[in-house]
Amino acid sequence: MKRVQQGFTLIELMIVVAIIGILAAVALPAYQDYTVRAKASEVIIAASSAKNAVAEYVNLNSALPSSASVTIESQQSKYVSSVVWDGTNSKIIATASAVETKLNGSTIELTATLNASGNQVNWACAGTIDAKYRPASCK
Numbered sequence: 001m002k003r004v005q006q007g008f009t010l011i012e013l014m015i016v017v018a019i020i021g022i023l024a025a026v027a028l029p030a031y032q033d034y035t036v037r038a039k040a041s042e043v044i045i046a047a048s049s050a051k052n053a054v055a056e057y058v059n060l061n062s063a064l065p066s067s068a069s070v071t072i073e074s075q076q077s078k079y080v081s082s083v084v085w086d087g088t089n090s091k092i093i094a095t096a097s098a099v100e101t102k103l104n105g106s107t108i109e110l111t112a113t114l115n116a117s118g119n120q121v122n123w124a125c126a127g128t129i130d131a132k133y134r135p136a137s138c139k
Contacts, residue, residue, distance in 0.1 A: 036133050037132075037133050037134075039096070039099075039103060040096070040103060042080060043079060043095075043103070044108045044134070044135055044138055046080040046083050046094045047094035047109075048110070049075055049083070050072045050075070053070050053085070054085065054121060058114065058119070058120075058121050062114075063114070063118070064087070064090050064112055065085070065087055066088075067088065070085050072084060072085050075094070078097065079096060079097055079103070080095070080097060081096065081097040082094070091110065091111050092110040094107060094108045103129060107127045108127040108129055109126045110123050111126065125137065
């Protein structure tokens with residue numbers, strides 16, 4: 001009588017382990033970049049929250065505010081160390097905290113310009129956070 005094979009051979013198991021190893025080697029760096037991007041998104045969200053204060057000032061005065069003319073609420077969190085309005089350069093500057101080493105001290109800068117009629121603020125995004133970590137709205 002013929003015996004039916006039960007279970008997997010050693011070669012089959014080694015092939016499966018090798019495939020899982022290759023997938024893990026590709027997936028882990030992508031996952032780490034994804035988590036850094038999520039933390040960078042928190043920095044840009046903190047910077048975006050200050051846009052309302054600047055836009056309100058522009059609606060009332062038809063000009064960009066000086067540094068002393070507008071108050072930016074503190075947006076400190078685990079990944080954001082500060083958000084400030086630089087009236088001299090017309091920029092909102094959000095600085096990342098030291099929790100994430102790839103973002104440590106990096107900034108997102110939202111530069112404000114008035115349109116021709118002086119009643120609408122246009123924003124340009126820049127900063128020192130590496131472009132691969134910036135959200136799509138800031139590339």
